Amino acid sequence: MSKYNLIDEPWIPVRDLKGSRKELGILETLTTAENISVIEDSSPLVTAALHRFLLAVLYRALEGPCDIDEAKKYFKEGLPKDKIKQYLEKWNDRFWLFDEKYPFGQIPDFTPKAWRSWTVIAAEHNADNAKVLFDHIDVSASGSIGYAAAARWLLATQTFAVSTGKSELSHTGTSPSAGALMAIPIGKTLADTLLFCLVPQNRDVFINDLPVWERSRESLESLKSGVKRKLSGITNLYSWQGRSVRFKNDNTERVSEIAFASGVGYEDSGVIDPMLAYAIVDVKDKETKETTKKKVTVHLGDRGAWRDFDSLLPDDTQLAPKVIQNMIALTRNSPEKMADSVMVLGQKYNPPRPNIVFWRMEKFTLPKAMASDRYIRGDIHSYLEEAKDVSKSLYSACASYAQSLLSRGERKPEKKDVSNFIEQIPSLPQYWSMLEAKFHEVLRDYTLDKNPDDIHHEWLVAVRNALSSAWKLHQDSIAGGDIWAIRAMAKADVVIGKKIAELHKSIQSLRIPINVATKTGGCCHPLGQPVNFPGI
Numbered sequence: 001m002s003k004y005n006l007i008d009e010p011w012i013p014v015r016d017l018k019g020s021r022k023e024l025g026i027l028e029t030l031t032t033a034e035n036i037s038v039i040e041d042s043s044p045l046v047t048a049a050l051h052r053f054l055l056a057v058l059y060r061a062l063e064g065p066c067d068i069d070e071a072k073k074y075f076k077e078g079l080p081k082d083k084i085k086q087y088l089e090k091w092n093d094r095f096w097l098f099d100e101k102y103p104f105g106q107i108p109d110f111t112p113k114a115w116r117s118w119t120v121i122a123a124e125h126n127a128d129n130a131k132v133l134f135d136h137i138d139v140s141a142s143g144s145i146g147y148a149a150a151a152r153w154l155l156a157t158q159t160f161a162v163s164t165g166k167s168e169l170s171h172t173g174t175s176p177s178a179g180a181l182m183a184i185p186i187g188k189t190l191a192d193t194l195l196f197c198l199v200p201q202n203r204d205v206f207i208n209d210l211p212v213w214e215r216s217r218e219s220l221e222s223l224k225s226g227v228k229r230k231l232s233g234i235t236n237l238y239s240w241q242g243r244s245v246r247f248k249n250d251n252t253e254r255v256s257e258i259a260f261a262s263g264v265g266y267e268d269s270g271v272i273d274p275m276l277a278y279a280i281v282d283v284k285d286k287e288t289k290e291t292t293k294k295k296v297t298v299h300l301g302d303r304g305a306w307r308d309f310d311s312l313l314p315d316d317t318q319l320a321p322k323v324i325q326n327m328i329a330l331t332r333n334s335p336e337k338m339a340d341s342v343m344v345l346g347q348k349y350n351p352p353r354p355n356i357v358f359w360r361m362e363k364f365t366l367p368k369a370m371a372s373d374r375y376i377r378g379d380i381h382s383y384l385e386e387a388k389d390v391s392k393s394l395y396s397a398c399a400s401y402a403q404s405l406l407s408r409g410e411r412k413p414e415k416k417d418v419s420n421f422i423e424q425i426p427s428l429p430q431y432w433s434m435l436e437a438k439f440h441e442v443l444r445d446y447t448l449d450k451n452p453d454d455i456h457h458e459w460l461v462a463v464r465n466a467l468s469s470a471w472k473l474h475q476d477s478i479a480g481g482d483i484w485a486i487r488a489m490a491k492a493d494v495v496i497g498k499k500i501a502e503l504h505k506s507i508q509s510l511r512i513p514i515n516v517a518t519k520t521g522g523c524c525h526p527l528g529q530p531v532n533f534p535g536i
Contacts (some may be wrong), residue, residue, distance in 0.1 A: 208234025
């Protein structure tokens with residue numbers, strides 16, 4: 001018997017324009033998107049997966065957009081509700097969470113040797129990929145979850161599945177974008193957000209770009225043989241079935257046990273994920289030792305997404321996320337409709353190990369200067385590189401202090417001992433923490449009206465101040481140290497002093513004297529004296 005249709009049942013968590021939180025079905029979410037602020041779930045993985053799922057539905061319902069003109073038409077007129085309703089009516093029988101023939105996103109004839117806890121599809125609670133600190137769910141007695149939560153986690157596990165070795169059916173693969181940093185420009189309404197992300201795709205591609213619910217169901221035989229496929233397009237990508245799942249129906253209106261194994265394997269097909277940023281890196285061949293250029297996705301790293309923020313900004317390389325580029329194209333003549341912020345989501349793991357290190361969601365202001373014809377990616381990149389260069393000096397100073405203190409004369413300390421010692425010094429974390437707050441200010445200040453040189457000046461002052469404060473923190477920590485610590489500090493101080501002098505010189509060069517203060521943003525004292533910028 002068919003049960004719980006995702007088109008009508010409330011399961012997508014949203015917050016409306018008045019700030020109220022509620023859950024809606026697919027139909028109501030898409031047809032009232034102009035009255036919804038955001039999709040909001042406690043899990044970043046679920047939030048990302050829900051956006052991608054709704055976009056896949058829209059691509060099929062609209063059969064487009066196929067070019068920027070069609071995308072602009074939808075952005076101007078709004079989502080066509082009649083088309084959405086007609087599409088969902090046509091495929092209504094494919095959205096039952098429980099169904100004998102086509103349970104949504106599942107393999108109906110997959111009966112496992114052993115049923116598993118529902119936690120296997122929830123990264124935050126799954127003990128397979130390393131138990132999470134502060135997660136107190138016992139996977140051997142995990143209870144159950146409602147159908148709404150089960151549906152959300154089903155989408156998330158398909159989007160972010162990573163290879164964990166052999167399963168009951170075949171070897172588990174990794175979903176196409178499982179470890180990448182995903183970007184979603186946030187509009188004033190959910191409708192704007194979805195339309196920003198609805199990147200045009202070639203009409204010929206649309207014909208065969210089918211989501212999982214429009215395809216024939218996978219046979220157990222093909223899954224056991226380790227079937228692999230290439231992506232047919234964006235819709236296929238956003239509904240990838242990387243795991244074979246089946247919810248056990250025990251007529252309790254809850255899900256407690258799940259059949260779970262490998263799904264469809266992914267073969268690289270060259271399809272660009274519109275939500276991802278890319279980079280060109282040098283790759284050395286292990287056999288020939290030759291180095292070639294390769295296009296790779298930008299991944300979520302330990303250091304925080306803000307330090308890779310420039311990768312989200314468009315320029316001539318076309319490496320920025322297509323959703324950002326599409327947003328700019330749609331709002332070129334209406335900059336007031338541009339997205340105010342971008343949400344960055346994803347998970348971190350270290351292949352080939354399947355252990356999930358963390359998942360994260362961050363929100364950044366999008367610089368208003370992006371509305372102009374001038375690319376600002378180069379400016380932001382140079383700011384981040386300057387901060388990185390200064391951090392190297394700070395690291396060198398810490399290394400000098402560690403080596404001098406550990407050697408205590410003639411002994412040469414082991415590199416591992418030096419590295420471990422440096423990790424105990426709070427200066428580097430303090431430095432980056434201070435700059436992260438300033439970086440958010442830079443993004444807010446980067447408007448069409450503000451002089452880029454002024455912003456650069458303020459950034460360098462912040463970098464210098466962060467370096468000074470971070471090093472002082474270390475100095476204060478050894479104020480009562482012995483003679484060895486004092487000698488080691490005196491030697492390391494030289495490195496910091498040299499870098500601060502370099503920064504001061506760069507800051508001075510950005511000061512604008514009174515006799516050239518015109519369009520460049522200089523300002524004059526009433527008596528004709530040059531005005532110093534703050535922080536000099």
